[in-house]
Amino acid sequence: MKTEEKLNMTMLCDFYELTMGNGYFQTGFKDRITYFDVYFRSVPDGGGFAIAAGLEQLIEYIEDLHFDEQDIAYLRGKGIFCEEFLEYLRTFRFTGDIYAVPEGTPVFPKEPMVIVRAPAIEAQLVETFALLTVNHQSLIATKANRIARAAKGRGVMEFGSRRAQGTAAAIVGARAAYIGGCIGTACTITDELYGVPALGTMAHAWVQMFDTEYDAFKTYCELYPGNAIMLVDTYDTLHSGIPNAIRAFDEVLRPKGITKCGIRLDSGDIAYLSRKAREMLDEAGWETATITVSNSLDEYIIRDMWMQDAKIDSFGVGERLITARSEPVFGCVYKLVAVEDKDGNVVPKIKISENVGKITTPHFKKLYRFYGRDTGKAIADYLCVYDETVDDSDKMTIFDPEATWKRKEVYHFEARELLVPIFKNGELVYKQPSLEEIRAYCAAQVDTLWDEVKRFDNPHRYYVDLSQKLYDIKQELLTKNGSH
Secondary structure (H helix, E strand, C coil), X not given: CCCCCCCCHHHCCCHHXXXXXXXXXXXXXXXXXXXXXXXXXXXXXXXCCEECCCHHHHHHHHHCCCCCHHHHHHHHHCCCCCHHHHHHHHCCCCCCEEEECCCCCEECCCCCCEEEXXXXXXXXXXXHHHHHHHHHHHXXXXXXXXXXXXXXXXXXXXXXXXXXXXXXHHXXXXXXXXXXXXXXXXXXXXXHHHCCCECCCCCHHHHHHCCCHHHHHHHHHHHCCCCEEEECCCCCHHHHHHHHHHHHHXXXXXXXXXXXXXXXXXXXXXXXXXXXXXXXXXXXXXXXXXXXXXXXXXXXXXXXXXXXXXXXXXXXXXXXXXXXXXCCCCCCEEEEEEEECCCCCEEECCCCCCCHHHCCCCCCEEEXXXXXXXXXXXXXXXXXXXXXXXXXXXXXXXXXXXXXXEEEEECCEEEEECCEEEEECXXXXXXXXXXXXXHHHHHHHHCCCCXXXXXCCCCCCCCEEECHHHHHHHHHHHHHHHCC
């Protein structure tokens, strides 16, 4: 296959989705309406919450769902699919409904981030890509948000393209990092495609290319006087790099009246070097010069740097962000939770496991978030059956579905539905926000969480409660299906 040929992402599916689809077709389930939830079971890094991302790519995928003739020929060659099913695939398109929480929303375990309501074959076929895009981008957005919060308002730049697991991971990973709170990326194509600001100045090769370090810095200041950030650790940071950077600033920038400039530290004891660098820059009259640091950073290293009184203005974070190295799997699953009978009634379905954490919450559901009207802070999330509504004009009692004796009375609160319609009858009905709007929304929504929920270590548990009706349905199905 020629690399320039565009891949048909409809074929980016697990093979069992096609074998089940063929089976549904032949056994009369082709048009049966099904409901699937996309949700995750635990927050990466032991955190208190995750950030939803990847919806834009899911939308693009759904709108382009189709099978090419070469795809059908390939499937025919497998020798297991009936011709009627292959003919059905020839005009295949998505005709169902999709609901999702908007990108940038803080989300919690066991609540649906995406709901797919569609005929069985269609719903089954989109499983892999829905999980792939939501898993990956939510993982990176969540990690980026942790790192951005550790930076305490200083800018965090995503620098990880060369260490990403593939081209798509680098490109949309940088997009997800921007949603999570990064200020820009080193990945140029992500700027071109999505408008994430491309940032960066020089590598050590630039410094090595010149006869002297000073010549390298002076030339760069002359070429890019508005973006003069010098990488000062190619040879000797304190005795060579910083003095040569100051000299270049003095000789090239100061006569032009330019005060915006800076240095980058990429090795050594960065906290110590940042303090010494700040002293040297200030003594030379460059109080406005910034200090950027990089080199295998994450939220814990950044947090430790503040404890060492580091003098840092921005961070470049690479491999530990773009790969979410500390926990590189998000863990979303795609589970059947309901079907419709021939009369259109929603029939809940449950999956039971000896591993209690893998037991599903059945039914077509709504997801609410309760906010205190006095604080604006999120109190709890509330899952209920699709035909229930919440009256937030009165007080109500919610309970922990895993420890039902834990009850809380909520009052003076606002209930907001989190799941919004994305597709109805196969047509896109969602007005997609810009990436800047998503990023701003994410920051605002994270701000609604109490600091206790945002702790890196041992965060306060945020509750996702079930309505009494939904809880009773789940218990009834457990009793009915759990006995042998």
